Amino acid sequence: MDGFEKRREQKKKDIVEAALALFMKFGIQKVSISEIAKKANVSQVTIYNYFESKDNLVRFVFKFYVDQEWKEQKKLLQSELPFNEKIKKIIFEKGVAVTQINEGFFQDFMKDYASGQSYVEEVYRKEALPLFLTLFEEGKQQGYIDSAISNESLLYYLQMFQEYLRREDLAKIILPMTEDLTRLFFYGIAGKREG
Incomplete structure (x- = not known):
């Protein structure tokens, strides 16, 4: 895996971990993609690029x-x-x-x-x-x-x-x-x- 792939995988992991932390605290329905993006330090577009939708995430x-x-x-x-x-x-x-x-x-x-x-x-x-x-x-x-x-x-x-x-x-x-x-x-x- 090259440096780009490693960074990409780390970003995906950061997003998933941020989403899990927020979901466990507030529930899935009450957490927005923008809140997940903020916690993961990525843009909303990045989340959609990696996961396509909140359901997939x-x-x-x-x-x-x-x-x-x-x-x-x-x-x-x-x-x-x-x-x-x-x-x-x-x-x-x-x-x-x-x-x-x-x-x-x-x-x-x-x-x-x-x-x-x-x-x-x-x-x-x-x-x-x-x-x-x-x-x-x-x-x-x-x-x-x-x-x-x-x-x-x-x-x-x-x-x-x-x-x-x-x-x-x-x-x-x-x-x-x-x-x-x-x-x-x-x-x-x-x-x-x-x-």
């Missing part, structure tokens, strides 16, 4: 956001931490992340996810699913998951959550309950058992 922002979040989750899932520590971090980080997201951004993100053609779905199928299976195996080996539960059942359980979360009308309801739902997913209604 939003798609790039969603992909960038998913890649960022997945990179952190992947690092955690592949770490040497014991199963219970991984689960604690997954629950804690989800709870913290949710408090930093504008409700409108979350709703738009969930609407995109509900479309069935979301980038989230692609990352889930290709990368997350195998790592979650590995996590479940670790949980079984370390005594946190009943070894009698089949991987098929665990995957079905995971899929039920996934399918339900695709419903567009759930965004407002789910946002404040993310931490509870994550705990429920991993520990069931009986809660965490010590020992």
Whole structure:
């Protein structure tokens, strides 16, 4: 990649990062291209040259956001931490992340996810699913998951959550309950058992 291409890619990244920061703070609908341009230190024309429309920019922002979040989750899932520590971090980080997201951004993100053609779905199928299976195996080996539960059942359980979360009308309801739902997913209604 030559110097021109590097600068071009850096500008695109600056625009996407600026847009993500503004969208997460104010929501997609309330942020204008001019505000994004100002934050990214570029002209509005530059944004349109790179992304053609706000809708296309939003798609790039969603992909960038998913890649960022997945990179952190992947690092955690592949770490040497014991199963219970991984689960604690997954629950804690989800709870913290949710408090930093504008409700409108979350709703738009969930609407995109509900479309069935979301980038989230692609990352889930290709990368997350195998790592979650590995996590479940670790949980079984370390005594946190009943070894009698089949991987098929665990995957079905995971899929039920996934399918339900695709419903567009759930965004407002789910946002404040993310931490509870994550705990429920991993520990069931009986809660965490010590020992």
